[in-house]
Amino acid sequence: QVQLQESGPGLVEPSETLSLTCAVSGDSVNSGNNYWSWIRQPPGKGLEWIGYIYSFGGTNYSPSLKSRATISLDKSKNQLSLKLNSVTAADTAVYYCAKTLANWGQGTLVTVSS
Amino acid sequence: QTVVTQESSLTVSPGGTVTLTCASGTGAVTSSYYPHWFQQKSGQAPRALIYNTGTKHSWTPARFSGSLLGGKAALTLSGVQPEDEADYYCLLFYGGVWVFGGGTKLTVL
Numbered sequence: 001q002v003q004l005q006e007s008g009p010g011l012v013e014p015s016e017t018l019s020l021t022c023a024v025s026g027d028s029v030n031s032g033n034n035y036w037s038w039i040r041q042p043p044g045k046g047l048e049w050i051g052y053i054y055s056f057g058g059t060n061y062s063p064s065l066k067s068r069a070t071i072s073l074d075k076s077k078n079q080l081s082l083k084l085n086s087v088t089a090a091d092t093a094v095y096y097c098a099k100t101l102a103n104w105g106q107g108t109l110v111t112v113s114s
Numbered sequence: 115q116t117v118v119t120q121e122s123s124l125t126v127s128p129g130g131t132v133t134l135t136c137a138s139g140t141g142a143v144t145s146s147y148y149p150h151w152f153q154q155k156s157g158q159a160p161r162a163l164i165y166n167t168g169t170k171h172s173w174t175p176a177r178f179s180g181s182l183l184g185g186k187a188a189l190t191l192s193g194v195q196p197e198d199e200a201d202y203y204c205l206l207f208y209g210g211v212w213v214f215g216g217g218t219k220l221t222v223l
Contacts, residue, residue, distance in 0.1 A: 001126055037212075038162075047152070047160065047203050049212040060210045100151055101205070101212075102162045109135060 002027040004097050004105035012047055012091075012112050022097030022105060023077075030075045034100055038071060038082045040093040041107070048093075053080060082097040087112045116140060118206050120215040125223055128192050134218045135186040136204030142185035143206065149187035150205040151180055153198075154217075160203065164189060196222050 008020035017067060022036070027034060038050040051061035053071045061069050071081045094107040117139035117177035126132040136149060136182040151164040162171055167187065177193045187204055191214060199222040 039214075046217045047154075047205075049205070049214055052212075062211060084152045096159060101165065102161050104161070106159050 002099055002103045003097065004103060006105045006108040007111065008108055010109060010111060011085055013108060013114050014088055014112055015086055018082070018087050018091060018110055018112070020095055020097075020108065020110070021087060022082075022084045023075075024079055024082045024099070025049075027099065029073050029078055029080060031101050036071075036073070036080045036097045037101060038069075038080075039096045039098060039104075040091075042090075042093045050082065050084075050095075059088070085100075089113065115134060116133045116206075116208055116213050118204065118212075118215040119215050120202075120204055120218045122216070123219040124222065125221045128196055130156070130194050130195060130221055131182070131190065132220065134189045134191075134202055134204075134220070135183065136188070136206065136215050137186045138206055140208070143182060143187045145182065147187070147206040147208070149180065151178075151184075151187075151189045152203045152205065153200045154203065155200045159166055163202075193218075198222055 003025045005023045029037045035052045035054045037052040051071050053059045066083050074080050092112045094109050096107045098104045119137045149167050152160040154160040163174050168180040179190050181188050201217045203217045
């Protein structure tokens with residue numbers, strides 16, 4: 001059974017870049033026709049899809065985040081990453097990674113504050 | 115940004131049946147939107163229940179079913195259990211972009 005674990009700094013300063021990784025076990029990020037997504041959830045609010053990357057490297061992003069978000073794969077470490085630049089308090093959220101939207105990590109809380 | 119609309123809250127009695135719906139701001143929802151449904155209990159990560167309108171994951175209880183109903187995607191819970199109390203989110207596909215609904219808070223009372 002695939003398992004995903006998000007990690008990264010819990011606190012990011014405004015205007016800086018948020019960087020998260022998602023370690024994958026039980027499957028390969030390089031295999032098959034899978035896609036790997038990032039989703040976030042501000043405290044007390046609903047889910048927001050950020051974007052996804054296919055195993056072959058193709059990406060797609062939410063129009064509202066496209067200019068600031070970058071998703072990539074590190075096949076040597078079997079993980080995916082999310083970078084979100086120029087963050088503001090509105091980017092404070094629990095960030096989740098998921099495999100084909102079926103299997104999700106437990107999420108990691110990122111707070112944007114000085 | 116496309117808007118996906120769900121009921122904000124619903125209440126159901128234990129053992130009862132309830133249907134949650136998911137509407138698209140662009141018109142009728144069809145199978146081409148590949149509707150997904152997720153359950154999120156308090157303090158937990160979301161769990162996938164249904165994909166591609168009505169296909170269940172191996173872990174999805176039989177009492178959950180997905181369909182298209184009146185131009186919307188629908189999630190029906192039959193024989194509701196107390197542990198089904200949770201937030202439920204639908205997700206629709208718009209040509210490469212996914213959009214979540216705002217979620218339905220289901221109370222079992």
